[in-house]
Amino acid sequence: MTAPEKQMRLVIVGATGMVGGYALRYALDHPAVGCVTAIGRRALGISHRKLKEILHHDFADCSTLAEPLSGQDAVVFCLGTYTGSVSDVKLRTITAGYTIEFARVLRTSSSTAAFSFLRFPSGHWLMEEKPALTSAALKDFFGN
Numbered sequence: 001m002t003a004p005e006k007q008m009r010l011v012i013v014g015a016t017g018m019v020g021g022y023a024l025r026y027a028l029d030h031p032a033v034g035c036v037t038a039i040g041r042r043a044l045g046i047s048h049r050k051l052k053e054i055l056h057h058d059f060a061d062c063s064t065l066a067e068p069l070s071g072q073d074a075v076v077f078c079l080g081t082y083t084g085s086v087s088d089v090k091l092r093t094i095t096a097g098y099t100i101e102f103a104r105v106l107r108t109s110s111s112t113a114a115f116s117f118l119r120f121p122s123g124h125w126l127m128e129e130k131p132a133l134t135s136a137a138l139k140d141f142f143g144n
């Protein structure tokens with residue numbers, strides 16, 4: 001496959017996980033993607049000419065991600081956890097709180113970037129995509 005003229009700049013959050021890892025491998029192999037910025041709390045342990053890695057330890061505050069999130073075309077947000085693996089309060093913090101906080105900074109840095117994230121509405125998972133999502137809209141979405 002030949003690369004298109006304008007390649008996409010993509011961010012993947014949680015690429016050390018199973019879903020994020022698949023997204024990462026797919027993106028690195030895809031000619032339409034020119035640059036992948038992987039953001040997570042642990043190093044991936046791989047290198048690739050298209051890959052930039054940002055270590056970020058506290059997703060309750062994503063302010064320091066403003067610069068790496070500027071000029072991006074799309075984000076695939078795969079950070080998450082499972083029911084029963086953490087307390088219900090922590091589950092909500094990770095699932096809703098971290099997603100809303102990340103979207104807040106993304107909106108400031110790349111206001112038109114597409115934002116995809118996983119949710120569990122009624123017994124099955126969906127990948128949602130919201131272009132230029134506001135934190136307020138996400139709070140409504142998560143029922144805050």
Ligand SMILES: NC(=O)c1ccc[n+]([C@@H]2O[C@H](COP(=O)([O-])OP(=O)(O)OC[C@H]3O[C@@H](n4cnc5c(N)ncnc54)[C@H](OP(=O)(O)O)[C@@H]3O)[C@@H](O)[C@H]2O)c1
Pocket residue numbers: 013014015016017018019020040041042057059078079080081082094118125
């Ligand atoms: N696997 C499935 O079949 C499936 C299906 C539908 C939906 N989902 C949902 O999709 C999401 C990802 O699933 P997965 O299977 O890829 O999960 P996973 O393998 O456990 O990966 C989760 C990712 O989130 C990160 N993470 C978790 N808690 C964090 C925290 N407190 N701070 C920072 N990073 C944190 C992990 O980082 P570390 O590597 O550092 O732990 C990892 O990158 C989850 O919400 C899951 O419930 C999964």
